Amino acid sequence: MAEQKEKPRKVGAMGMVPYEMALGPTWTKFFEGFKEKKILGTKCKKCGRVLVPARPFCPRCFEPMEEWVEVAQEGTIVTWSYVNYTYFGVTPDMIPVIGAIIKLDGVDCGTGMSTQIGGLDIKDFELVTKKVKVGARVKAVWRRKRQGNFRDIDYWKIIE
Amino acid sequence: MGRAVAVIGTGQTKHGRRDDLSYPDLVREAVKKVFEDAGITPKDVDGVVYGSMPSMMEGMAYNHFYFADALRVVGKPLLRTETCGSTGQSVAHTAIHWIASGMADVVLAVASEKEHEGDAQATMMTILEPFLMVTIGGAPVAFSLQSREWMGYYHIDDDKAREAASIVSVDSHDGGLKNPLAHIRVKLTKEDVSKAPIITYPVRLYDVCPTSDGACAVIFASEEKAKKICKKPAWVKGIGFRGEEYFIGDSNKAVWQSTIEASKEAYKEAGITNPLKELDVAEVYNPFSYQELMFLECLGLCPPGEAPDYVIKGTFSPGGELPCDPSGGVLCTNPIGAAGLIRVAEAALQVTGKAGEHQVEGAKLALSHAMGGAEQFNGITILGSEL
Numbered sequence A: 001m002a003e004q005k006e007k008p009r010k011v012g013a014m015g016m017v018p019y020e021m022a023l024g025p026t027w028t029k030f031f032e033g034f035k036e037k038k039i040l041g042t043k044c045k046k047c048g049r050v051l052v053p054a055r056p057f058c059p060r061c062f063e064p065m066e067e068w069v070e071v072a073q074e075g076t077i078v079t080w081s082y083v084n085y086t087y088f089g090v091t092p093d094m095i096p097v098i099g100a101i102i103k104l105d106g107v108d109c110g111t112g113m114s115t116q117i118g119g120l121d122i123k124d125f126e127l128v129t130k131k132v133k134v135g136a137r138v139k140a141v142w143r144r145k146r147q148g149n150f151r152d153i154d155y156w157k158i159i160e
Numbered sequence B: 001m002g003r004a005v006a007v008i009g010t011g012q013t014k015h016g017r018r019d020d021l022s023y024p025d026l027v028r029e030a031v032k033k034v035f036e037d038a039g040i041t042p043k044d045v046d047g048v049v050y051g052s053m054p055s056m057m058e059g060m061a062y063n064h065f066y067f068a069d070a071l072r073v074v075g076k077p078l079l080r081t082e083t084c085g086s087t088g089q090s091v092a093h094t095a096i097h098w099i100a101s102g103m104a105d106v107v108l109a110v111a112s113e114k115e116h117e118g119d120a121q122a123t124m125m126t127i128l129e130p131f132l133m134v135t136i137g138g139a140p141v142a143f144s145l146q147s148r149e150w151m152g153y154y155h156i157d158d159d160k161a162r163e164a165a166s167i168v169s170v171d172s173h174d175g176g177l178k179n180p181l182a183h184i185r186v187k188l189t190k191e192d193v194s195k196a197p198i199i200t201y202p203v204r205l206y207d208v209c210p211t212s213d214g215a216c217a218v219i220f221a222s223e224e225k226a227k228k229i230c231k232k233p234a235w236v237k238g239i240g241f242r243g244e245e246y247f248i249g250d251s252n253k254a255v256w257q258s259t260i261e262a263s264k265e266a267y268k269e270a271g272i273t274n275p276l277k278e279l280d281v282a283e284v285y286n287p288f289s290y291q292e293l294m295f296l297e298c299l300g301l302c303p304p305g306e307a308p309d310y311v312i313k314g315t316f317s318p319g320g321e322l323p324c325d326p327s328g329g330v331l332c333t334n335p336i337g338a339a340g341l342i343r344v345a346e347a348a349l350q351v352t353g354k355a356g357e358h359q360v361e362g363a364k365l366a367l368s369h370a371m372g373g374a375e376q377f378n379g380i381t382i383l384g385s386e387l
């Protein structure tokens, strides 16, 4: 190609699509539980596992999971990470935050939904590494106003 | 596996920030190179396989429409395959299956990403449904959580894991310096890596792959065609791919079953019983240095929980028993959709002695690997210099 004096430029584009996604009966009931500060799991009659979030069917047995169980709001940290960078939709005032996977007592899986660790000075990294550990005990702290979605659990507090 | 299959040519773009080219031009750069390398023309190709990340990252729903001309697919069958980060391996496997089945003799496999046109983390946040598996932190947090789970499960000391991850990062970046096509080409010290700003603890800046633009093309052929066309083909010795259930917490990700089972399948097919001894080089998918530690174990290259020890004693470093990612790996170059196919191309370059400055001397058997999804998929392709 012959030399060209213009620097190759870019053109702006944007795609935005609203969705209406069906929760189905199981996840509807699960989130209704949140409104009443309840964490609900479902139990598989074949393998006996209790899973949270509740499942319409057992991922392993493929059987419907129709038995509802209200589970503990305390558990242990399976893993955690200290998020300290900004990315799409996250501004510097929104970090740091701590994400975690928590195994609730009596539940047969780890839960990674709505599982931010809070209730301590997260900006103090030394403090965080002292208190937040794999195996540490945590307890759910609910928002005062709940709307039946994943935001209803405000954070998980470390039990000293 | 069906009929024997070989790689008869590879082509990669210069990876990096490629605002200088439109996306079809970028794809064409890799496709042009692969035809030159293989010494054939599009007329010789029976079909094309293409893959990238999902439409959110591409700016259009079906980028293979946009690339039809750049892919030289007009008048030919096209298969599109995508599995997130493991897309490149899936694209290679689609081509391999196509030929092994006897339905095609020569297949062009292409994968690409132009991450600077969109927002990679915004896309990563749309990989999962938006109401159940709502995690914070995008892709880095998903894989940092996995690394921390691995450290917790095996009671691996923070400092020891940190040292090993730093070695992985330094080695990869040294590889990048020797690879003219790599995106990030800087000399780092262990201290640079271990003192870098925290991104998603324990992961720090140089433990994380860059945002890259790049494309990769590989031509696969049947035994008969490969022997006719190519002086030195890289033979497909074994492949393996495994997927896992959707919810991240449902299984222990420190002992990552999809990596373990996919590699076992590939080793079995390749007749490999001791991968650490038998493999000469491995292109392990390493977007995060901590994750590579876990992969080394799950790929059966060292005992569970002992990857830091092996890394610290230099087993996987240049000149070690099994050098990993001499190309610089994903830590230096991460056009996501293409990254898994780049691993295949690099493995082919190694076993055919064409890797240039980052050649592992005398490499005859190479593993390539990629993972994808929310800790959900793993794909392996093993290439060798002998049929």
Ligand SMILES: [Zn+2]
Pocket (backbone or CB within 6 Å): A044, A045, A046, A047, A048, A049, A058, A059, A060, A061, A062, A063
């Ligand atoms: Zn079951």
